[in-house]
Amino acid sequence: MASLREVYQEFYQIAEARAQRKPFASNLALWEMAKNCQRQLTGNEPLVWTRCTFPQELIWSFGILPVYAEMVTTIIGHVKKSPDFLMETESAGFSTDSCTVQRTSLGGILSDSYLKPVLLIGSTDFCEDGMRFFEHASRHYQTEYFLLEVPPICSPESVDYVEEQLRSIIAKLSQATGKPFDQEKLKGLIRCSNQIRAIQLKIEEWKRQVPAPIYGRREDDFFGLLNMGICGKVAGELASKYYEEIVARAAQGLRGAEKIRLMWLYALPPVPKVFEFLEELGAHLVATEQNSIHWDEMYENEPVRALAKKICQSRTIGPIENRLRHIIRMAKDYQVDGAVHFSHFSCAYSVGGIRIIRDELARQGISFLNLDGDCAVAQHNNIDQMRETLESFVERLTH
Numbered sequence: 001m002a003s004l005r006e007v008y009q010e011f012y013q014i015a016e017a018r019a020q021r022k023p024f025a026s027n028l029a030l031w032e033m034a035k036n037c038q039r040q041l042t043g044n045e046p047l048v049w050t051r052c053t054f055p056q057e058l059i060w061s062f063g064i065l066p067v068y069a070e071m072v073t074t075i076i077g078h079v080k081k082s083p084d085f086l087m088e089t090e091s092a093g094f095s096t097d098s099c100t101v102q103r104t105s106l107g108g109i110l111s112d113s114y115l116k117p118v119l120l121i122g123s124t125d126f127c128e129d130g131m132r133f134f135e136h137a138s139r140h141y142q143t144e145y146f147l148l149e150v151p152p153i154c155s156p157e158s159v160d161y162v163e164e165q166l167r168s169i170i171a172k173l174s175q176a177t178g179k180p181f182d183q184e185k186l187k188g189l190i191r192c193s194n195q196i197r198a199i200q201l202k203i204e205e206w207k208r209q210v211p212a213p214i215y216g217r218r219e220d221d222f223f224g225l226l227n228m229g230i231c232g233k234v235a236g237e238l239a240s241k242y243y244e245e246i247v248a249r250a251a252q253g254l255r256g257a258e259k260i261r262l263m264w265l266y267a268l269p270p271v272p273k274v275f276e277f278l279e280e281l282g283a284h285l286v287a288t289e290q291n292s293i294h295w296d297e298m299y300e301n302e303p304v305r306a307l308a309k310k311i312c313q314s315r316t317i318g319p320i321e322n323r324l325r326h327i328i329r330m331a332k333d334y335q336v337d338g339a340v341h342f343s344h345f346s347c348a349y350s351v352g353g354i355r356i357i358r359d360e361l362a363r364q365g366i367s368f369l370n371l372d373g374d375c376a377v378a379q380h381n382n383i384d385q386m387r388e389t390l391e392s393f394v395e396r397l398t399h
């Protein structure tokens with residue numbers, strides 16, 4: 001079985017070759033991520049494991065490399081080694097019913113100990129599996145686990161509460177690195193993140209147009225990389241280059257007639273060419289829940305509070321109504337005809353709300369498709385069946 005080190009090396013070779021062959025911003029971002037992964041293996045820089053909803057700026061401000069559990073899973077999936085790592089967890093007695101997103105990276109942890117962190121930061125703002133993942137990782141590495149408690153409602157009091165906890169994390173990171181907290185450095189990182197957010201908003205504007213000159217999943221893949229492991233000036237430059245490329249692409253005009261406007265809910269499937277297949281049918285993906293901006297511009301002069309507020313504004317916290325409100329607003333803003341909910345096997349968080357989302361979208365006149373699958377392991381998806389289901393959905397929408 002491959003070790004995590006081997007996976008990272010294979011990933012680096014793929015990313016480097018791709019970036020040298022086609023130096024687009026998305027390929028350069030992939031290469032940048034691969035370089036950061038190589039840095040994680042050297043043992044020269046401290047690491048903090050965390051999960052996708054925790055803002056990376058605080059970690060980078062101490063010169064620490066963040067390791068996102070979801071990104072480790074994506075990289076393992078990218079080199080098609082997920083089944084090996086899942087097997088590792090099954091041999092260790094973990095249930096096959098638990099989430100493959102968390103279990104794949106846990107398999108990576110169990111396979112070797114290269115990525116030993118100085119701290120693990122989990123969060124209550126998402127799912128139970130994610131919280132358990134950090135407990136196992138903490139036991140394996142014998143490293144402290146900090147569980148950030150995020151209140152279910154965003155209010156000034158909840159921001160106070162999260163800010164107080166972020167200050168405890170700062171104290172721990174300072175102790176682990178022997179460095180004082182550098183507020184100016186954090187301000188600079190937040191400034192870059194605000195610039196990236198502004199670029200994302202401009203791209204969203206393009207996608208709201210009918211017909212949309214830009215569509216597909218590229219933006220999700222690109223900004224996903226920037227959100228989990230590439231930060232500061234490099235990330236800002238990549239985002240600017242990406243935007244210039246988009247403007248040039250949009251100037252070439254539409255590639256095909258837009259018959260149907262689709263919104264994608266929850267995660268994107270790790271299956272090749274799904275969206276290209278939809279495009280051949282005239283169904284263009286114009287909005288994704290995963291990539292939407294749900295937080296305000298961060299107030300740079302109070303950087304810790306700004307991060308606390310961003311955490312509290314997460315669409316993943318609180319009752320389903322929070323998520324629903326966000327989805328309905330997107331459906332209207334992007335004038336979508338239909339919504340596809342990709343329901344990850346064994347994910348109570350995403351699957352539990354389907355009925356409520358479907359009923360509310362129906363009330364708004366928007367068709368809904370529930371598509372079951374695995375967002376972490378390509379091999380667990382039946383591609384032909386997935387295409388057939390999507391084709392009938394699009395047919396239903398066009399008649």
Ligand code: SF4
Binds near residue numbers: 099127129344347349
């Ligand atoms: S897919 Fe669902 S269960 Fe798995 S990590 Fe994400 S929210 Fe948690």
